[in-house]
Amino acid sequence: MFEFKLPDLGEGIHEGELLQWHVAVGDTVKEDDPLCEMETDKAAVTIPSPRAGVISALNASPGDTVDVGSVFVVIDDGSGDAAAKEKAAQEEASDTAPQEKNASRPDPPSEQRPKGRVLAAPATRRLAREMGIDITQVSGSGPGGRVTPEDLNAYDGADAGPDTAENPEDTAAEDRASEPKAVAEPLEVSGIPFLEVQGLATPDGPVEREPFRSLRNKVAVKMTSSSILMPHVAHMDDIDVTDIEAQRLAYNLRQADKSDAGREETAEKNPGKLTLLAFVMKAVAAGLKDYPMFNASVDLSSREIVYKKYYNIGFAADTPRGLMVPVVHDADRQSLAGVGYRIRHLAGLARNGEISVPELTGGTFTITNVGAIGGTHVFPIINAPESAILGLGRVEKRPVVVGDDKIRVRKILPVTLCFDHRVADGAQAAAFVRDLKDMLENRLEFMSRI
Amino acid sequence: MVVGEMILETDILVIGGGPGGYTAAIHAADLGRDVVLVESRKQLGGVCLTEGCIPSKTLIHAVGLARNADDARRMGLVHDGISFDVDKLRRHVQKTVKVLSSGVSSLVENREIERITGHARFQDKNTVYVDGANTIVHFNHAIIATGSEINALPAEVMKNLPDGDSGIWTSAQALGVPEIPESLLVIGGGYIGLEIGQAYAGLGSRVSLVEFNEALLSGADKDLVRVVVTHCERDFEAVHTGAKVTAIEPVEDGFRVTMEKSEDESQEGFQQEFTRVLAATGRHPNTRDLGLDLIGLEPDAKGLIPTDEVCRTPVPHIFAIGDVAKGPALAHKASREGKVAVEVICGKSSAFDNVAVPAVLFTHPEIAWTGLTEADAKEKNIAYKVGKFPLTALGRARSTGKTDGFVKVLAEPESDVILGVGIVGEHASELVAEATLAIEMGACLEDLIVTIHPHPTFSESLMEAAEMASHGSVHMMKASS
Numbered sequence: 001m002f003e004f005k006l007p008d009l010g011e012g013i014h015e016g017e018l019l020q021w022h023v024a025v026g027d028t029v030k031e032d033d034p035l036c037e038m039e040t041d042k043a044a045v046t047i048p049s050p051r052a053g054v055i056s057a058l059n060a061s062p063g064d065t066v067d068v069g070s071v072f073v074v075i076d077d078g079s080g081d082a083a084a085k086e087k088a089a090q091e092e093a094s095d096t097a098p099q100e101k102n103a104s105r106p107d108p109p110s111e112q113r114p115k116g117r118v119l120a121a122p123a124t125r126r127l128a129r130e131m132g133i134d135i136t137q138v139s140g141s142g143p144g145g146r147v148t149p150e151d152l153n154a155y156d157g158a159d160a161g162p163d164t165a166e167n168p169e170d171t172a173a174e175d176r177a178s179e180p181k182a183v184a185e186p187l188e189v190s191g192i193p194f195l196e197v198q199g200l201a202t203p204d205g206p207v208e209r210e211p212f213r214s215l216r217n218k219v220a221v222k223m224t225s226s227s228i229l230m231p232h233v234a235h236m237d238d239i240d241v242t243d244i245e246a247q248r249l250a251y252n253l254r255q256a257d258k259s260d261a262g263r264e265e266t267a268e269k270n271p272g273k274l275t276l277l278a279f280v281m282k283a284v285a286a287g288l289k290d291y292p293m294f295n296a297s298v299d300l301s302s303r304e305i306v307y308k309k310y311y312n313i314g315f316a317a318d319t320p321r322g323l324m325v326p327v328v329h330d331a332d333r334q335s336l337a338g339v340g341y342r343i344r345h346l347a348g349l350a351r352n353g354e355i356s357v358p359e360l361t362g363g364t365f366t367i368t369n370v371g372a373i374g375g376t377h378v379f380p381i382i383n384a385p386e387s388a389i390l391g392l393g394r395v396e397k398r399p400v401v402v403g404d405d406k407i408r409v410r411k412i413l414p415v416t417l418c419f420d421h422r423v424a425d426g427a428q429a430a431a432f433v434r435d436l437k438d439m440l441e442n443r444l445e446f447m448s449r450i
Numbered sequence: 451m452v453v454g455e456m457i458l459e460t461d462i463l464v465i466g467g468g469p470g471g472y473t474a475a476i477h478a479a480d481l482g483r484d485v486v487l488v489e490s491r492k493q494l495g496g497v498c499l500t501e502g503c504i505p506s507k508t509l510i511h512a513v514g515l516a517r518n519a520d521d522a523r524r525m526g527l528v529h530d531g532i533s534f535d536v537d538k539l540r541r542h543v544q545k546t547v548k549v550l551s552s553g554v555s556s557l558v559e560n561r562e563i564e565r566i567t568g569h570a571r572f573q574d575k576n577t578v579y580v581d582g583a584n585t586i587v588h589f590n591h592a593i594i595a596t597g598s599e600i601n602a603l604p605a606e607v608m609k610n611l612p613d614g615d616s617g618i619w620t621s622a623q624a625l626g627v628p629e630i631p632e633s634l635l636v637i638g639g640g641y642i643g644l645e646i647g648q649a650y651a652g653l654g655s656r657v658s659l660v661e662f663n664e665a666l667l668s669g670a671d672k673d674l675v676r677v678v679v680t681h682c683e684r685d686f687e688a689v690h691t692g693a694k695v696t697a698i699e700p701v702e703d704g705f706r707v708t709m710e711k712s713e714d715e716s717q718e719g720f721q722q723e724f725t726r727v728l729a730a731t732g733r734h735p736n737t738r739d740l741g742l743d744l745i746g747l748e749p750d751a752k753g754l755i756p757t758d759e760v761c762r763t764p765v766p767h768i769f770a771i772g773d774v775a776k777g778p779a780l781a782h783k784a785s786r787e788g789k790v791a792v793e794v795i796c797g798k799s800s801a802f803d804n805v806a807v808p809a810v811l812f813t814h815p816e817i818a819w820t821g822l823t824e825a826d827a828k829e830k831n832i833a834y835k836v837g838k839f840p841l842t843a844l845g846r847a848r849s850t851g852k853t854d855g856f857v858k859v860l861a862e863p864e865s866d867v868i869l870g871v872g873i874v875g876e877h878a879s880e881l882v883a884e885a886t887l888a889i890e891m892g893a894c895l896e897d898l899i900v901t902i903h904p905h906p907t908f909s910e911s912l913m914e915a916a917e918m919a920s921h922g923s924v925h926m927m928k929a930s931s
């Protein structure tokens with residue numbers, strides 16, 4: 001009998017939402033057969049079976065949140081006896097003991113830790129006492145289920161004890177810690193005059209209720225915190241992309257020919273078509289070097305501004321699961337074609353739910369072109385802990401007054417730079433956007449900078 | 451009130467100046483509390499320092515040097531045999547104790563802790579009377595750290611011996627090294643009996659040992675004990691297990707001792723004469739003469755004061771630590787508990803939440819274990835896998851000729867979390883510290899395996915044993931499949 005605990009899903013991830021089982025109790029599985037789909041804050045993952053055997057219990061249902069380290073599948077791998085050889089004697093002994101558990105779940109083998117054993121460093125155990133947390137209730141994300149200080153912090157926030165008072169019959173919810181209550185809890189924003197959190201009045205018509213889960217919950221937390229905690233300022237401008245668009249389209253035609261010739265797309269050899277986003281991203285990566293305040297974070301604990309010397313540019317991608325922000329690492333050091341290729345590759349992974357955690361983390365600046373779907377200017381919220389975000393509107397042909405007072409049809413990209421006013425001022429934002437505009441409107445400027 | 455009686459007020463009263471008590475007193479003073487420390491002996495340090503750990507280990511070390519010198523003949527060391535100057539040896543042991551004990555005294559004085567010499571008894575829940583100092587102490591909190599004392603042999607066995615000084619050695623007397631007896635009978639096959647027995651065998655006495663149980667060192671895993679028993683069988687004249695002493699009479703130059711095999715009562719006992727007899731039949735907590743009944747504290751059947759995980763007794767402002775409280779009667783457990791009790795009194799979030807209390811036996815060779823033992827795992831039906839690494843395969847052990855023994859690591863089968871470590875061999879007492887840290891930190895086998903251990907040292911054996919538990923060691927032959 002093998003108790004499969006939800007494995008580590010990535011740094012800082014303590015739980016996942018079960019989307020779907022691929023197996024049922026009684027199924028025979030081979031090692032590495034897919035067991036289920038889990039969705040974490042960051043990505044969807046397929047969990048493979050660690051053992052061959054017969055599924056004897058599934059301890060969660062789709063929609064449930066499963067903690068890393070908790071036993072969620074029990075597989076009868078027939079080899080409970082491997083370990084059992086050594087302890088044949090003990091099992092005899094236990095036969096005489098009264099049966100403690102009744103059938104509902106397969107009797108776990110004698111695999112429990114010595115009673116009362118908490119797997120955590122002594123300092124972590126002390127910290128738990130200081131935080132008033134019963135450490136035996138915290139599921140550890142470390143090797144072997146070791147509880148780390150991070151787990152304690154997370155427990156304090158997300159797992160602040162199941163609130164089952166509302167539907168006591170729902171036993172399934174009993175061990176779920178992170179359901180919508182994280183948002184339902186009274187807000188502790190004391191000390192802010194006029195701030196009041198209103199309960200929701202009884203609706204006047206039919207409604208459907210949906211709990212905040214995984215990604216939706218994550219987005220809600222991030223956006224609320226970011227918009228409340230960061231003084232946002234938006235700086236808007238229009239960029240004339242007529243020339244760059246002409247060149248881009250010509251380039252893409254040539255690429256299409258290559259692809260038709262059957263050559264495989266790779267980042268170096270045949271990177272495929274370029275999007276306008278790739279140009280913007282390269283320009284941003286270059287511009288940030290002169291405007292470090294937009295590639296920064298605020299360290300609240302030390303009251304310092306942290307300027308980052310690396311340029312990992314995230315871009316918002318609308319996926320069937322919701323908003324995700326894949327990150328092009330070191331965008332400043334890749335060629336234009338390389339960046340273009342990465343963007344398309346990552347967007348594809350995100351759409352198909354195959355993107356991995358490292359590909360979604362480590363960003364230093366974000367570009368969102370959700371506006372491309374429609375609308376002119378957008379007002380994006382900064383992707384904390386970054387200090388700025390660039391929102392792109394939709395490129396449209398517009399009449400523009402040019403040099404000699406003539407009106408011409410030009411392709412215009414509306415942009416908005418939202419930035420954290422704590423670390424930068426309006427003049428710097430204006431200059432930064434001016435710089436981007438120069439690069440994107442003037443081919444030589446672009447080429448000489450990137 | 452008696453004439454001349456002194457009255458003191460204090461925040462924290464500590465009764466007993468052993469490793470539990472003096473640690474608690476000093477820690478409390480360091481945390482800014484007002485402390486009174488009562489100890490009935492003149493010296494501080496308790497059993498551990500004055501008649502336990504320190505003198506025994508000093509003596510055992512000296513004997514070990516002689517044994518090493520003997521072994522070293524094989525390595526080309528030339529000498530005409532080694533012998534001891536008993537007077538010098540005794541003075542060396544005494545001096546070691548004295549230096550350490552006055553060290554403890556200066557630490558206590560340095561904190562301006564009020565120290566009273568006398569025997570404390572409770573009068574009520576906030577008062578003790580110190581006999582011998584004619585002093586009353588009122589306190590807000592008390593820590594009982596009165597330790598344990600040796601069990602006397604049954605009156606039935608002793609009835610032919612003179613009252614008062616019976617002439618039977620206690621461990622404390624044996625550690626004073628009054629003489630090297632021609633022959634010595636050790637009653638009791640626990641670690642104290644074995645340690646002292648082996649020491650006297652090393653000094654040149656013909657040593658016999660009698661133990662009531664079938665096994666020696668009953669708390670330790672059998673495979674660890676086996677290695678030491680092999681040495682005892684070689685170094686002792688006789689080892690009688692499953693046997694008991696039924697009578698002792700004085701004879702000229704010593705004692706005539708009657709022993710019986712406990713398995714068949716019918717059989718007549720056998721008699722033998724010894725120059726000296728050492729009683730090492732266990733210890734009991736000092737809770738009988740403390741006035742505990744006056745404060746409503748009732749020791750359990752073993753004489754232990756009940757405590758919770760922060761060392762608090764059922765009387766909430768009174769704490770108990772060390773040998774008077776549950777758990778192994780070891781000095782390091784006493785001192786850790788002392789710190790916990792004080793921190794809790796000072797409002798800190800502290801608890802005796804240790805997963806592993808290492809046990810060390812300074813036998814020849816040493817035994818040490820920490821965390822789960824195999825015997826425990828079997829009894830409690832805890833699944834485990836085990837990796838053993840013999841010292842014969844260790845470079846450093848070969849180079850010192852100390853190849854007797856092995857290290858074993860017990861781990862959880864699935865997670866590889868380390869549950870326990872057992873060691874028998876040279877330096878076991880030192881190696882067990884790393885193992886204890888590993889267990890406290892919740893380490894897995896891999897943590898030990900990938901940590902670089904210096905070569906060539908005995909510490910590598912722990913890493914190798916972890917490898918054996920995980921997938922096999924580079925330094926072992928592969929099992930043929």
Ligand SMILES: Cc1cc2nc3c(=O)[nH]c(=O)nc-3n(C[C@H](O)[C@H](O)[C@H](O)COP(=O)(O)OP(=O)(O)OC[C@H]3O[C@@H](n4cnc5c(N)ncnc54)[C@H](O)[C@@H]3O)c2cc1C
Nearest residue numbers: 466468470490496497498502570596597772773779780781
């Ligand atoms: C031969 C021998 C070898 C040992 N070897 C080891 C070893 O290698 N490692 C190890 O960890 N442990 C060893 N021990 C055990 C160790 O000595 C004890 O576990 C340890 O001393 C317990 O500490 P304690 O503070 O609880 O009490 P103690 O050290 O017993 O101290 C208690 C003190 O309280 C005093 N006292 C008692 N009653 C009163 C009273 N009413 N008023 C005032 N004072 C009082 C006593 O005089 C004593 O000094 C050994 C013990 C012996 C006998």
